[in-house]
Amino acid sequence: MKTRIYTMQVTSPWYADTKFCVPDLCPNCGVSNNPTNRIEGFFNSGNSCILALLSHRCPSCGKYHWTLQNLYGNKQDPEMLFVYPSVQLTSMDSKIVSLSPRFEKMYHSAERSENIGDYDLAGMGYRAALEILIKDYAVQFTNESKDKIAGYKLNDAIAHFYKNEQTAQVSADVVRIYGNDYAHWNQPDQFNSEEILTQLKAYLRIFTSWIGYQLMIANPPVSREDKNSKK
Structure with a gap:
Protein backbone atom coordinates (compact mmCIF):
# COMPACT_ATOMS: atom_id res chain seq x y z
CA MET A 1 0.00 0.00 0.00
CA PRO A 85 -11.14 -1.01 6.21
CA SER A 86 -8.57 -2.82 4.15
CA VAL A 87 -8.04 -1.67 0.58
CA GLN A 88 -10.61 -3.37 -1.67
CA LEU A 89 -9.46 -6.81 -2.78
CA THR A 90 -9.23 -7.79 -6.43
CA SER A 91 -12.39 -9.30 -7.90
CA MET A 92 -11.71 -12.69 -9.51
CA ASP A 93 -13.12 -14.30 -12.66
CA SER A 94 -15.87 -16.64 -11.44
CA LYS A 95 -14.62 -19.41 -13.75
CA ILE A 96 -11.17 -19.30 -12.14
CA VAL A 97 -12.64 -19.21 -8.63
CA SER A 98 -14.78 -22.25 -9.46
CA LEU A 99 -11.71 -24.10 -10.76
CA SER A 100 -9.43 -23.10 -7.87
CA PRO A 101 -11.08 -21.51 -4.82
CA ARG A 102 -7.84 -21.81 -2.86
CA PHE A 103 -6.08 -19.70 -5.51
CA GLU A 104 -8.46 -16.84 -4.75
CA LYS A 105 -7.91 -17.27 -1.01
CA MET A 106 -4.11 -17.27 -1.33
CA TYR A 107 -4.12 -14.34 -3.77
CA HIS A 108 -6.20 -12.25 -1.38
CA SER A 109 -3.93 -13.20 1.54
CA ALA A 110 -0.97 -11.93 -0.47
CA GLU A 111 -2.92 -8.80 -1.36
CA ARG A 112 -3.63 -8.06 2.31
CA SER A 113 0.08 -8.40 3.07
CA GLU A 114 0.87 -6.01 0.24
CA ASN A 115 -1.69 -3.51 1.50
CA ILE A 116 0.12 -3.14 4.83
CA GLY A 117 3.56 -3.00 3.23
CA ASP A 118 4.74 -6.58 3.86
CA TYR A 119 6.10 -6.97 0.34
CA ASP A 120 8.24 -10.05 1.03
CA LEU A 121 5.23 -11.96 2.38
CA ALA A 122 3.12 -10.71 -0.52
CA GLY A 123 5.68 -11.89 -3.09
CA MET A 124 5.82 -15.35 -1.54
CA GLY A 125 2.03 -15.45 -1.36
CA TYR A 126 1.53 -14.57 -5.03
CA ARG A 127 4.03 -17.28 -6.00
CA ALA A 128 2.11 -19.80 -3.88
CA ALA A 129 -1.14 -18.71 -5.53
CA LEU A 130 0.41 -19.37 -8.95
CA GLU A 131 1.42 -22.91 -7.95
CA ILE A 132 -2.06 -23.65 -6.61
CA LEU A 133 -3.70 -22.47 -9.83
CA ILE A 134 -1.30 -24.42 -12.07
CA LYS A 135 -1.88 -27.66 -10.19
CA ASP A 136 -5.65 -27.25 -9.88
CA TYR A 137 -5.79 -26.62 -13.62
CA ALA A 138 -3.64 -29.70 -14.29
CA VAL A 139 -5.90 -31.90 -12.14
CA GLN A 140 -8.91 -30.77 -14.16
CA PHE A 141 -7.43 -30.74 -17.68
CA THR A 142 -4.74 -33.43 -17.82
CA ASN A 143 -4.81 -37.18 -17.42
CA GLU A 144 -2.16 -37.20 -14.69
CA SER A 145 -3.04 -38.28 -11.18
CA LYS A 146 -3.40 -35.81 -8.32
CA ASP A 147 -0.50 -37.46 -6.48
CA LYS A 148 1.81 -37.12 -9.48
CA ILE A 149 0.84 -33.48 -10.00
CA ALA A 150 1.40 -32.74 -6.32
CA GLY A 151 4.97 -34.07 -6.61
CA TYR A 152 6.08 -31.55 -9.24
CA LYS A 153 8.23 -28.64 -8.14
CA LEU A 154 6.86 -25.39 -9.54
CA ASN A 155 9.72 -25.04 -12.05
CA ASP A 156 9.11 -28.56 -13.35
CA ALA A 157 5.33 -28.11 -13.45
CA ILE A 158 5.65 -25.00 -15.62
CA ALA A 159 8.12 -26.68 -17.99
CA HIS A 160 5.99 -29.83 -18.20
CA PHE A 161 2.50 -28.40 -18.66
CA TYR A 162 3.32 -25.26 -20.70
CA LYS A 163 6.31 -26.23 -22.82
CA ASN A 164 4.33 -25.41 -25.99
CA GLU A 165 2.49 -22.37 -24.58
CA GLN A 166 4.87 -19.42 -24.61
CA THR A 167 2.51 -16.90 -23.01
CA ALA A 168 1.72 -19.19 -20.09
CA GLN A 169 5.31 -20.38 -19.63
CA VAL A 170 6.96 -16.95 -19.77
CA SER A 171 4.46 -15.27 -17.46
CA ALA A 172 4.52 -18.13 -14.96
CA ASP A 173 8.32 -18.17 -14.92
CA VAL A 174 8.50 -14.46 -14.11
CA VAL A 175 6.19 -14.98 -11.11
CA ARG A 176 8.15 -18.06 -10.02
CA ILE A 177 11.59 -16.44 -10.24
CA TYR A 178 10.58 -13.20 -8.56
CA GLY A 179 8.60 -15.15 -5.95
CA ASN A 180 11.71 -17.17 -5.16
CA ASP A 181 13.70 -13.94 -4.74
CA TYR A 182 11.30 -12.86 -1.99
CA ALA A 183 11.72 -16.18 -0.18
CA HIS A 184 15.49 -16.63 -0.46
CA TRP A 185 17.87 -15.40 2.23
CA ASN A 186 20.31 -14.07 -0.39
CA GLN A 187 18.24 -11.62 -2.42
CA PRO A 188 19.66 -10.02 -5.58
CA ASP A 189 21.62 -6.78 -5.14
CA GLN A 190 19.50 -3.61 -5.13
CA PHE A 191 16.30 -5.64 -4.89
CA ASN A 192 13.41 -3.16 -4.70
CA SER A 193 10.66 -5.28 -3.17
CA GLU A 194 7.84 -2.85 -3.97
CA GLU A 195 8.79 -2.28 -7.61
CA ILE A 196 9.44 -5.98 -8.26
CA LEU A 197 6.06 -6.84 -6.75
CA THR A 198 4.36 -4.60 -9.32
CA GLN A 199 6.06 -6.53 -12.14
CA LEU A 200 5.29 -9.90 -10.56
CA LYS A 201 1.60 -9.06 -10.29
CA ALA A 202 1.46 -7.87 -13.90
CA TYR A 203 2.77 -11.23 -15.14
CA LEU A 204 0.49 -13.13 -12.75
CA ARG A 205 -2.45 -11.27 -14.32
CA ILE A 206 -1.23 -12.36 -17.76
CA PHE A 207 -1.11 -15.99 -16.61
CA THR A 208 -4.53 -15.91 -14.95
CA SER A 209 -5.98 -14.29 -18.07
CA TRP A 210 -4.53 -17.13 -20.15
CA ILE A 211 -6.14 -19.67 -17.82
CA GLY A 212 -9.41 -17.75 -18.11
CA TYR A 213 -9.25 -17.95 -21.92
CA GLN A 214 -8.70 -21.71 -21.76
CA LEU A 215 -11.71 -22.12 -19.47
CA MET A 216 -13.84 -20.09 -21.87
CA ILE A 217 -12.80 -22.28 -24.82
CA ALA A 218 -13.39 -25.45 -22.80
CA ASN A 219 -16.89 -24.31 -21.79
CA PRO A 220 -18.38 -22.22 -24.64
CA PRO A 221 -21.93 -20.88 -24.20
CA VAL A 222 -22.79 -22.05 -27.73
CA SER A 223 -21.14 -24.40 -30.21
CA ARG A 224 -21.16 -25.31 -33.89
CA GLU A 225 -23.97 -27.69 -34.84
CA ASP A 226 -23.08 -31.24 -35.82
CA LYS A 227 -22.90 -31.47 -39.64
CA ASN A 228 -25.40 -34.33 -39.59
CA SER A 229 -27.94 -32.48 -37.49
CA LYS A 230 -30.87 -30.68 -39.03
CA LYS A 231 -30.68 -26.92 -39.44
Whole structure:
Protein backbone atom coordinates (compact mmCIF):
# COMPACT_ATOMS: atom_id res chain seq x y z
CA MET A 1 0.00 0.00 0.00
CA LYS A 2 1.42 3.37 -0.98
CA THR A 3 1.26 6.17 1.56
CA ARG A 4 2.11 9.84 1.89
CA ILE A 5 3.67 11.42 4.97
CA TYR A 6 2.18 14.51 6.61
CA THR A 7 3.04 16.56 9.69
CA MET A 8 0.50 17.14 12.44
CA GLN A 9 0.68 19.94 15.02
CA VAL A 10 -0.09 18.60 18.52
CA THR A 11 0.10 20.16 21.98
CA SER A 12 2.76 17.95 23.57
CA PRO A 13 6.26 19.48 23.16
CA TRP A 14 7.88 16.13 22.35
CA TYR A 15 5.15 15.18 19.85
CA ALA A 16 5.06 18.57 18.16
CA ASP A 17 5.35 18.33 14.38
CA THR A 18 4.54 14.64 14.53
CA LYS A 19 4.81 12.84 11.20
CA PHE A 20 2.07 10.38 10.23
CA CYS A 21 1.03 8.35 7.17
CA VAL A 22 -2.07 8.62 5.00
CA PRO A 23 -3.00 5.98 2.37
CA ASP A 24 -2.65 7.36 -1.16
CA LEU A 25 -6.19 6.17 -1.98
CA CYS A 26 -9.24 6.18 0.27
CA PRO A 27 -9.98 2.51 1.07
CA ASN A 28 -13.72 3.24 0.91
CA CYS A 29 -14.07 4.98 -2.46
CA GLY A 30 -10.65 4.57 -4.10
CA VAL A 31 -10.24 8.31 -4.76
CA SER A 32 -6.93 10.09 -4.19
CA ASN A 33 -6.82 10.73 -0.47
CA ASN A 34 -6.57 14.16 1.22
CA PRO A 35 -8.46 13.50 4.45
CA THR A 36 -9.06 15.33 7.71
CA ASN A 37 -6.89 13.57 10.30
CA ARG A 38 -7.07 13.15 14.05
CA ILE A 39 -5.19 11.16 16.69
CA GLU A 40 -7.94 9.28 18.56
CA GLY A 41 -5.70 7.58 21.08
CA PHE A 42 -2.13 6.57 21.71
CA PHE A 43 0.08 4.42 23.90
CA ASN A 44 3.66 5.32 24.80
CA SER A 45 5.59 2.19 23.82
CA GLY A 46 8.99 3.54 24.85
CA ASN A 47 12.11 4.10 22.76
CA SER A 48 10.81 7.56 21.74
CA CYS A 49 7.84 5.98 19.97
CA ILE A 50 4.07 6.02 20.43
CA LEU A 51 1.54 3.53 19.08
CA ALA A 52 -1.29 5.71 17.79
CA LEU A 53 -4.79 5.18 16.41
CA LEU A 54 -5.70 7.83 13.83
CA SER A 55 -9.02 8.56 12.12
CA HIS A 56 -9.12 9.94 8.57
CA ARG A 57 -12.24 11.45 6.99
CA CYS A 58 -12.24 11.39 3.19
CA PRO A 59 -13.57 14.62 1.63
CA SER A 60 -14.76 12.73 -1.48
CA CYS A 61 -17.04 10.10 0.07
CA GLY A 62 -17.35 11.54 3.60
CA LYS A 63 -16.53 8.16 5.16
CA TYR A 64 -13.90 7.44 7.80
CA HIS A 65 -10.99 5.06 7.69
CA TRP A 66 -8.61 4.31 10.53
CA THR A 67 -4.91 3.53 10.78
CA LEU A 68 -2.66 2.12 13.47
CA GLN A 69 0.84 3.58 13.29
CA ASN A 70 4.13 3.86 15.13
CA LEU A 71 4.89 7.57 15.43
CA TYR A 72 8.31 8.95 16.29
CA GLY A 73 7.62 12.67 16.66
CA ASN A 74 9.87 14.59 14.29
CA LYS A 75 12.75 12.18 14.77
CA GLN A 76 12.03 9.76 11.92
CA ASP A 77 9.32 8.72 9.48
CA PRO A 78 6.25 6.90 10.87
CA GLU A 79 5.51 3.22 10.36
CA MET A 80 2.08 2.13 9.09
CA LEU A 81 0.89 -1.03 10.86
CA PHE A 82 -2.75 -1.46 9.85
CA VAL A 83 -5.54 0.18 7.82
CA TYR A 84 -9.28 -0.34 8.35
CA PRO A 85 -11.14 -1.01 6.21
CA SER A 86 -8.57 -2.82 4.15
CA VAL A 87 -8.04 -1.67 0.58
CA GLN A 88 -10.61 -3.37 -1.67
CA LEU A 89 -9.46 -6.81 -2.78
CA THR A 90 -9.23 -7.79 -6.43
CA SER A 91 -12.39 -9.30 -7.90
CA MET A 92 -11.71 -12.69 -9.51
CA ASP A 93 -13.12 -14.30 -12.66
CA SER A 94 -15.87 -16.64 -11.44
CA LYS A 95 -14.62 -19.41 -13.75
CA ILE A 96 -11.17 -19.30 -12.14
CA VAL A 97 -12.64 -19.21 -8.63
CA SER A 98 -14.78 -22.25 -9.46
CA LEU A 99 -11.71 -24.10 -10.76
CA SER A 100 -9.43 -23.10 -7.87
CA PRO A 101 -11.08 -21.51 -4.82
CA ARG A 102 -7.84 -21.81 -2.86
CA PHE A 103 -6.08 -19.70 -5.51
CA GLU A 104 -8.46 -16.84 -4.75
CA LYS A 105 -7.91 -17.27 -1.01
CA MET A 106 -4.11 -17.27 -1.33
CA TYR A 107 -4.12 -14.34 -3.77
CA HIS A 108 -6.20 -12.25 -1.38
CA SER A 109 -3.93 -13.20 1.54
CA ALA A 110 -0.97 -11.93 -0.47
CA GLU A 111 -2.92 -8.80 -1.36
CA ARG A 112 -3.63 -8.06 2.31
CA SER A 113 0.08 -8.40 3.07
CA GLU A 114 0.87 -6.01 0.24
CA ASN A 115 -1.69 -3.51 1.50
CA ILE A 116 0.12 -3.14 4.83
CA GLY A 117 3.56 -3.00 3.23
CA ASP A 118 4.74 -6.58 3.86
CA TYR A 119 6.10 -6.97 0.34
CA ASP A 120 8.24 -10.05 1.03
CA LEU A 121 5.23 -11.96 2.38
CA ALA A 122 3.12 -10.71 -0.52
CA GLY A 123 5.68 -11.89 -3.09
CA MET A 124 5.82 -15.35 -1.54
CA GLY A 125 2.03 -15.45 -1.36
CA TYR A 126 1.53 -14.57 -5.03
CA ARG A 127 4.03 -17.28 -6.00
CA ALA A 128 2.11 -19.80 -3.88
CA ALA A 129 -1.14 -18.71 -5.53
CA LEU A 130 0.41 -19.37 -8.95
CA GLU A 131 1.42 -22.91 -7.95
CA ILE A 132 -2.06 -23.65 -6.61
CA LEU A 133 -3.70 -22.47 -9.83
CA ILE A 134 -1.30 -24.42 -12.07
CA LYS A 135 -1.88 -27.66 -10.19
CA ASP A 136 -5.65 -27.25 -9.88
CA TYR A 137 -5.79 -26.62 -13.62
CA ALA A 138 -3.64 -29.70 -14.29
CA VAL A 139 -5.90 -31.90 -12.14
CA GLN A 140 -8.91 -30.77 -14.16
CA PHE A 141 -7.43 -30.74 -17.68
CA THR A 142 -4.74 -33.43 -17.82
CA ASN A 143 -4.81 -37.18 -17.42
CA GLU A 144 -2.16 -37.20 -14.69
CA SER A 145 -3.04 -38.28 -11.18
CA LYS A 146 -3.40 -35.81 -8.32
CA ASP A 147 -0.50 -37.46 -6.48
CA LYS A 148 1.81 -37.12 -9.48
CA ILE A 149 0.84 -33.48 -10.00
CA ALA A 150 1.40 -32.74 -6.32
CA GLY A 151 4.97 -34.07 -6.61
CA TYR A 152 6.08 -31.55 -9.24
CA LYS A 153 8.23 -28.64 -8.14
CA LEU A 154 6.86 -25.39 -9.54
CA ASN A 155 9.72 -25.04 -12.05
CA ASP A 156 9.11 -28.56 -13.35
CA ALA A 157 5.33 -28.11 -13.45
CA ILE A 158 5.65 -25.00 -15.62
CA ALA A 159 8.12 -26.68 -17.99
CA HIS A 160 5.99 -29.83 -18.20
CA PHE A 161 2.50 -28.40 -18.66
CA TYR A 162 3.32 -25.26 -20.70
CA LYS A 163 6.31 -26.23 -22.82
CA ASN A 164 4.33 -25.41 -25.99
CA GLU A 165 2.49 -22.37 -24.58
CA GLN A 166 4.87 -19.42 -24.61
CA THR A 167 2.51 -16.90 -23.01
CA ALA A 168 1.72 -19.19 -20.09
CA GLN A 169 5.31 -20.38 -19.63
CA VAL A 170 6.96 -16.95 -19.77
CA SER A 171 4.46 -15.27 -17.46
CA ALA A 172 4.52 -18.13 -14.96
CA ASP A 173 8.32 -18.17 -14.92
CA VAL A 174 8.50 -14.46 -14.11
CA VAL A 175 6.19 -14.98 -11.11
CA ARG A 176 8.15 -18.06 -10.02
CA ILE A 177 11.59 -16.44 -10.24
CA TYR A 178 10.58 -13.20 -8.56
CA GLY A 179 8.60 -15.15 -5.95
CA ASN A 180 11.71 -17.17 -5.16
CA ASP A 181 13.70 -13.94 -4.74
CA TYR A 182 11.30 -12.86 -1.99
CA ALA A 183 11.72 -16.18 -0.18
CA HIS A 184 15.49 -16.63 -0.46
CA TRP A 185 17.87 -15.40 2.23
CA ASN A 186 20.31 -14.07 -0.39
CA GLN A 187 18.24 -11.62 -2.42
CA PRO A 188 19.66 -10.02 -5.58
CA ASP A 189 21.62 -6.78 -5.14
CA GLN A 190 19.50 -3.61 -5.13
CA PHE A 191 16.30 -5.64 -4.89
CA ASN A 192 13.41 -3.16 -4.70
CA SER A 193 10.66 -5.28 -3.17
CA GLU A 194 7.84 -2.85 -3.97
CA GLU A 195 8.79 -2.28 -7.61
CA ILE A 196 9.44 -5.98 -8.26
CA LEU A 197 6.06 -6.84 -6.75
CA THR A 198 4.36 -4.60 -9.32
CA GLN A 199 6.06 -6.53 -12.14
CA LEU A 200 5.29 -9.90 -10.56
CA LYS A 201 1.60 -9.06 -10.29
CA ALA A 202 1.46 -7.87 -13.90
CA TYR A 203 2.77 -11.23 -15.14
CA LEU A 204 0.49 -13.13 -12.75
CA ARG A 205 -2.45 -11.27 -14.32
CA ILE A 206 -1.23 -12.36 -17.76
CA PHE A 207 -1.11 -15.99 -16.61
CA THR A 208 -4.53 -15.91 -14.95
CA SER A 209 -5.98 -14.29 -18.07
CA TRP A 210 -4.53 -17.13 -20.15
CA ILE A 211 -6.14 -19.67 -17.82
CA GLY A 212 -9.41 -17.75 -18.11
CA TYR A 213 -9.25 -17.95 -21.92
CA GLN A 214 -8.70 -21.71 -21.76
CA LEU A 215 -11.71 -22.12 -19.47
CA MET A 216 -13.84 -20.09 -21.87
CA ILE A 217 -12.80 -22.28 -24.82
CA ALA A 218 -13.39 -25.45 -22.80
CA ASN A 219 -16.89 -24.31 -21.79
CA PRO A 220 -18.38 -22.22 -24.64
CA PRO A 221 -21.93 -20.88 -24.20
CA VAL A 222 -22.79 -22.05 -27.73
CA SER A 223 -21.14 -24.40 -30.21
CA ARG A 224 -21.16 -25.31 -33.89
CA GLU A 225 -23.97 -27.69 -34.84
CA ASP A 226 -23.08 -31.24 -35.82
CA LYS A 227 -22.90 -31.47 -39.64
CA ASN A 228 -25.40 -34.33 -39.59
CA SER A 229 -27.94 -32.48 -37.49
CA LYS A 230 -30.87 -30.68 -39.03
CA LYS A 231 -30.68 -26.92 -39.44
